Amino acid sequence: MTGHDLDGFRGEVRDWCRAHVPADWRRSQTGATDPEFVRFQHEWFQQLRRAGYAVPHWPREYGGGMSLPEQIVLYQELAAHDAPRLVLAFVAVHHAAATLLAAGTDEQRRRHLPAILDGEIWVQGFSEPGAGSDLAALRTSARRDGDGYVVTGQKVWASGAQYADWCLLLARTDPVAPKRRGISYFLLDMRSPGIQVRPIRQATGESHFCEIFLDEVRIPADGLVGAEHAGWQVAQQTLGAERGLTMLELAERLGNAGFRWLLEACERADPGGRRALDDAVVADRLAALEIEIFGLRALCRDLVERHEAGVAGPADASVVKLYYSELLQRVTDFGTEVGGLAAHTTLRKPMSSGWESGAWVLDFVGSWEWTIPGGTSEIQRTIIAERGLGLPREPTGT
Numbered sequence: 001m002t003g004h005d006l007d008g009f010r011g012e013v014r015d016w017c018r019a020h021v022p023a024d025w026r027r028s029q030t031g032a033t034d035p036e037f038v039r040f041q042h043e044w045f046q047q048l049r050r051a052g053y054a055v056p057h058w059p060r061e062y063g064g065g066m067s068l069p070e071q072i073v074l075y076q077e078l079a080a081h082d083a084p085r086l087v088l089a090f091v092a093v094h095h096a097a098a099t100l101l102a103a104g105t106d107e108q109r110r111r112h113l114p115a116i117l118d119g120e121i122w123v124q125g126f127s128e129p130g131a132g133s134d135l136a137a138l139r140t141s142a143r144r145d146g147d148g149y150v151v152t153g154q155k156v157w158a159s160g161a162q163y164a165d166w167c168l169l170l171a172r173t174d175p176v177a178p179k180r181r182g183i184s185y186f187l188l189d190m191r192s193p194g195i196q197v198r199p200i201r202q203a204t205g206e207s208h209f210c211e212i213f214l215d216e217v218r219i220p221a222d223g224l225v226g227a228e229h230a231g232w233q234v235a236q237q238t239l240g241a242e243r244g245l246t247m248l249e250l251a252e253r254l255g256n257a258g259f260r261w262l263l264e265a266c267e268r269a270d271p272g273g274r275r276a277l278d279d280a281v282v283a284d285r286l287a288a289l290e291i292e293i294f295g296l297r298a299l300c301r302d303l304v305e306r307h308e309a310g311v312a313g314p315a316d317a318s319v320v321k322l323y324y325s326e327l328l329q330r331v332t333d334f335g336t337e338v339g340g341l342a343a344h345t346t347l348r349k350p351m352s353s354g355w356e357s358g359a360w361v362l363d364f365v366g367s368w369e370w371t372i373p374g375g376t377s378e379i380q381r382t383i384i385a386e387r388g389l390g391l392p393r394e395p396t397g398t
Contacts, residue, residue, distance in 0.1 A: 126168070
């Protein structure tokens with residue numbers, strides 16, 4: 001696509017956003033009930049779908065087909081116009097789709113990809129109480145029984161499980177094999193008997209994360225993705241969906257709404273008429289954060305382009321994840337500091353926003369989520385050291 005064509009596409013997306021992004025969505029989604037949140041997310045997803053913007057990264061035959069430059073423009077404009085995030089559909093659109101396209105059968109793709117476009121919601125059932133950062137240590141078991149499998153175990157930190165129709169599930173099918181070689185990957189219908197979902201009450205008052213208890217749950221044989229015992233390799237396709245454009249979208253949102261709320265907090269006058277921005281130290285820190293955000297956006301775009309070209313390094317995604325998550329903490333921490341006591345009284349935020357809502361205390365508490373899942377910051381640094389810089393591996397014992 002030429003630069004002129006891309007400018008035309010940007011104009012189309014910009015016009016669509018002006019006409020369709022709900023002007024009052026932040027107000028209506030603040031304090032929304034679960035049914036109101038689910039209804040809003042479904043309606044917003046279908047608006048994006050009708051415009052051809054819901055799954056731009058999917059193959060054309062499944063409703064996508066946008067070029068990489070077009071996808072970058074789309075996410076930039078959605079962020080610039082403060083569009084709601086697809087919170088509810090995120091796992092389905094990215095993780096489930098990536099898994100099905102890379103390792104699923106034709107029947108699995110035919111069954112689920114159109115259903116996702118119609119609103120099917122997915123949850124990721126990977127982490128366990130004793131297998132968070134060390135995912136391969138999971139203990140949920142799946143034993144072969146006739147024409148299917150019987151699964152027993154527990155999952156935790158399952159985001160949005162209370163809304164989900166289906167689950168991407170890792171379970172151990174060979175208890176004696178080395179831990180990465182005895183895992184299988186399943187598609188689990190969340191309406192199956194024997195499943196119990198318990199939302200976890202968080203410090204923010206939300207219940208975004210959940211526990212999933214599995215008690216002798218049957219999964220048909222056609223729910224297996226890839227070969228039996230080869231689930232670890234399939235899971236890498238799932239986790240790979242967190243790279244590239246998903247990080248670019250988050251970076252663009254931090255650089256648009258996030259920085260805009262931060263600037264407004266610094267410009268707001270206190271009862272005595274003083275603005276935080278008039279303090280040289282505050283102005284200096286604000287400028288430094290703006291530079292960091294600019295660098296993050298450039299880094300994300302570079303990763304996306306090199307990943308598309310097949311020349312991304314083995315630790316590049318870890319660099320971006322580490323940089324984003326810790327910069328998000330610095331931005332929200334500064335917003336909380338500048339907001340003062342008033343920031344601590346804002347105890348609700350829009351349910352369809354990300355971690356840049358301007359409710360600084362809630363955003364700051366939520367920002368810590370990003371330094372833990374998907375590999376903690378410590379694990380990311382190890383990956384960068386060993387795979388990116390070629391440093392010796394850490395000793396495993398004496």
